Amino acid sequence: MVNETTCHDQIIEMRGVSKSFGSQKVLEHLDLDIHRCETHVVLGPSGCGKSVLLKHITGLLSPDEGEILFEGEDITKFARKKLFQMRMHFGMLFQGAALFDSMTVGENVALPLTKHTAMNEKEIRRIVCEKLSLVGLTDVYDKYPAEMSGGMKKRIGLARAVVMNPKVVLYDEPTTGLDPIMADVINELICRLQRELDITSVVVTHDIHSAYKVGNHIAMLHGGSIIFNGTPDEVRGTTHPIVRQFIEGRAEGPIRAV
Amino acid sequence: MSFFNLLGKAFLEFIEEVGGIFILLARVVQLLPRTFGNMRNTLIQMERIGIGSIPLVLVTSLFVGAVTSIQAAYQFHGYVPLMYLGTVVGKSVILELGPVLTALVVGGRVSASIAAELGTMKVTEQLDAMEMIAIDPVEFLVLPRLVAATIMLPVLTIFSDLLAILGGMVVANISIGVSFNTFASGLKLLFRYQDLVGGLMKTFVFGLIIAHMGCYHGFVTRGGAEGVGRATMRAVVSSCLLILISNYLLASLIFRIIFPPA
Numbered sequence: 001m002v003n004e005t006t007c008h009d010q011i012i013e014m015r016g017v018s019k020s021f022g023s024q025k026v027l028e029h030l031d032l033d034i035h036r037c038e039t040h041v042v043l044g045p046s047g048c049g050k051s052v053l054l055k056h057i058t059g060l061l062s063p064d065e066g067e068i069l070f071e072g073e074d075i076t077k078f079a080r081k082k083l084f085q086m087r088m089h090f091g092m093l094f095q096g097a098a099l100f101d102s103m104t105v106g107e108n109v110a111l112p113l114t115k116h117t118a119m120n121e122k123e124i125r126r127i128v129c130e131k132l133s134l135v136g137l138t139d140v141y142d143k144y145p146a147e148m149s150g151g152m153k154k155r156i157g158l159a160r161a162v163v164m165n166p167k168v169v170l171y172d173e174p175t176t177g178l179d180p181i182m183a184d185v186i187n188e189l190i191c192r193l194q195r196e197l198d199i200t201s202v203v204v205t206h207d208i209h210s211a212y213k214v215g216n217h218i219a220m221l222h223g224g225s226i227i228f229n230g231t232p233d234e235v236r237g238t239t240h241p242i243v244r245q246f247i248e249g250r251a252e253g254p255i256r257a258v
Numbered sequence: 259m260s261f262f263n264l265l266g267k268a269f270l271e272f273i274e275e276v277g278g279i280f281i282l283l284a285r286v287v288q289l290l291p292r293t294f295g296n297m298r299n300t301l302i303q304m305e306r307i308g309i310g311s312i313p314l315v316l317v318t319s320l321f322v323g324a325v326t327s328i329q330a331a332y333q334f335h336g337y338v339p340l341m342y343l344g345t346v347v348g349k350s351v352i353l354e355l356g357p358v359l360t361a362l363v364v365g366g367r368v369s370a371s372i373a374a375e376l377g378t379m380k381v382t383e384q385l386d387a388m389e390m391i392a393i394d395p396v397e398f399l400v401l402p403r404l405v406a407a408t409i410m411l412p413v414l415t416i417f418s419d420l421l422a423i424l425g426g427m428v429v430a431n432i433s434i435g436v437s438f439n440t441f442a443s444g445l446k447l448l449f450r451y452q453d454l455v456g457g458l459m460k461t462f463v464f465g466l467i468i469a470h471m472g473c474y475h476g477f478v479t480r481g482g483a484e485g486v487g488r489a490t491m492r493a494v495v496s497s498c499l500l501i502l503i504s505n506y507l508l509a510s511l512i513f514r515i516i517f518p519p520a
Binding site for chain 2: 055084085087094096098100115160
């Protein structure tokens with residue numbers, strides 16, 4: 001259990017982060033604080049730069065300007081080796097799960113342990129089975145990802161993301177492409193992991209129901225920066241025109257869909 | 259966009275691509291000492307690239323040797339005694355046909371498969387996932403493929419040389435009536451071990467080119483299925499072109515400077 005005094009301080013801070021791809025500005029002077037042991041949701045329409053934001057947090061992309069602090073250290077100045085050390089504290093669930101096709105489910109989940117620990121095969125198998133059962137999967141160890149459904153792939157991706165007991169788990173559109181029941185299963189899992197493992201979570205999604213269910217804080221990304229940040233109740237009660245249009249799912253309004 | 263803008267853009271893209279190829283190669287060279295820590299992956303790739311290419315190399319080499327024998331006999335007719343058939347087939351195969359044709363057929367097969375595999379991994383975020391679990395994709399994916407191809411291409415070329423000579427010998431005997439002994443004595447007549455070594459030296463570079471083009475184009479894949487298709491095509495085209503260009507440069511270096519004619 002994480003010490004209460006260390007909980008709720010900022011584990012990740014993004015300060016004035018900007019990123020462009022060619023002439024297209026994706027992030028513009030973005031500021032965001034992520035608090036330890038809480039679940040932060042970043043909402044926004046498709047293509048607004050949510051995944052780009054996540055990739056900045058993990059150092060998969062570097063900002064054109066601004067700084068990103070993880071436990072007080074600016075990761076944009078990290079050398080590759082230090083970046084890899086930092087990533088040991090992160091887990092990430094990708095939009096399409098990003099499981100390695102050529103490996104079995106067990107090998108996928110076991111890979112971080114095989115590469116970064118000195119555990120023997122038996123120990124690794126035990127931990128992998130434990131993580132797979134945490135996400136509600138059994139008897140899939142020797143199967144290949146191609147044999148799994150979309151929801152199962154996401155759960156396997158989640159088991160792989162938490163196998164090293166990370167401090168932070170990042171979720172890129174965790175419920176996209178799933179039926180409502182499976183989406184709720186994933187939402188429950190996100191809540192359960194935060195409760196049981198004291199994990200800090202960052203969820204980027206455009207699924208407002210998922211955001212209300214899993215988030216302690218909800219931020220709205222629009223035009224490359226965070227235009228609103230508050231609790232789920234504050235989001236429900238806000239009069240901010242962009243946030244209202246988004247949560248009500250209206251085509252008419254300040255966000256131009258076409 | 260004006261003609262000069264297009265020309266400038268194409269030039270910049272070319273420079274970016276050449277830079278990218280050399281940066282990736284430099285990273286692989288830097289990681290070379292870690293090959294032994296990654297031996298399982300390297301052996302798997304050696305099996306895929308080497309053993310997997312044997313049927314293709316077998317068929318290609320037998321028929322190349324056979325057609326070389328037929329063509330040489332046709333050109334010798336009335337001018338050169340057929341006892342030299344083995345000499346010409348042996349020299350052509352060991353110096354050029356074995357190394358270059360093996361590289362071209364293996365290159366088509368292997369660079370396409372590597373580019374398609376890594377390209378698919380790129381567009382489905384598997385490379386990002388690998389980075390996220392603190393595994394360097396260059397060390398885990400590129401290094402074993404480059405080492406495996408660089409080792410296996412010379413091995414496949416030796417196999418190809420032997421089969422092509424065998425093919426030439428059998429066809430010379432059946433179709434042209436040159437006995438095995440005559441063919442073999444012609445083969446030994448002007449044989450220099452430097453020819454074999456020089457031919458094999460080229461194949462180390464060809465192996466490197468094949469795997470590197472596959473890996474580079476796989477790594478820079480953009481878009482979905484169309485992007486993977488484009489990357490695969492580029493890998494095959496660039497590896498074939500680089501094999502042919504480097505063959506000229508290497509032949510000039512090896513057979514004019516390192517092993518000059520006796």
